[in-house]
Amino acid sequence: LVMGAPGAGKTTALFNAGLDFPLTDTLGKNAVRGVGGTRNCDWWFTDSAVLIDTAGRYALQESQRVRDAAEWHSFINLLKRYRTRQPINGVIMTISVADLLSDSAEARFAQASALRERMAELHQQTGIHFPVYVMVTKTDLLKGFMSYFGSIDKARRDAIWGFTFNWELGKPHKDDWHRHFGQQFQRLEQQLQQQLAEQMTHERDLNERAECFLFPQEFASLRPLLNE
Known part of the structure; x- marks a missing residue:
């Protein structure tokens, strides 16, 4: 399941994720529009998974809360009905750099709270524990992104870049998560700094x-916003 605020870049991220679409010849390399109870979702059929791109309004439920909430809960019930043993295998949650940098602290908190509520509702209605993968989108808006990554080869572009949290049932360890996040995000910053000299030599x-030089600093500016 793919979720995020409207305009968070969910669809663009999926389209450019380097996934293989085995039904391209018949369906084209585009999502399949849902019908019935999934009419506000797009279906992406890859060689290893089916990704359901949900409407952004399901995530925040800002404009018409009663309608959006009703559709969201009906959608979860459909997942339960047709996949009783495991309604979902996981959630990809998108967080946009544009929102992080332009929204007020109150708006960021409201979005985080809404997304947390959706995850709680998914858990309560499906009765299962599932992994949540937070994907930060629109990082190309950070100054120096294109200059820094423009010369990176395909193997490095395809490599996973991120980190995971240790988790035990019944032990949320919120304080530990904050500390772990800070440590792991700093590790990513250090990787950018270590590779900076090599990246700059590719730019004439x-x-x-100069923009390439700035990118690690721009990236570091996201840490306090994501760790709120």
């Missing part, structure tokens, strides 16, 4: 080189 244009 002085302006591009």
Whole structure:
């Protein structure tokens, strides 16, 4: 299941994720529009998974809360009905850099609270524990992104870049998560700094080189926002 605020870049991220779509010849490399109870969702059929891209309004339920909530709960019931043993295998939750940088602290808190509520509702209605993968989208809006990553080869572009949290049933360890997040995010920052000299040597244009130099700092600015 793919969830996120409206305009968070869910669809664009899926389209450019390098996934293999075995039904391209018959359906094209585009999502299949849902019908009936899933009419507000797009279905992506890959060679290893089916991804359901949900409407952004399901996540936040801001404009028409009663209608959006009713549709959201009906959608979960459909998942339960047709996949009784395991309604979902996981959730990809998108967080947009644009929202992180432009929203107020109150707006960021409201979005985080809404997404947390949706996860709780999914858990309560399905009765299962599932992994949640937070994907930060629109990082190309950070100054220097294109200059830094423009010369990286395909193997490095395809590599997983992120980290996971240790989790035990009944032991949320919120304080530990905050500490772990800070440590792991700092590790990503250090990787960017360590590779900076190599990346800058690929840039002959002085302006591009200057932007490349700035990117690790721009990336580091996201840490306090994501750790709120």
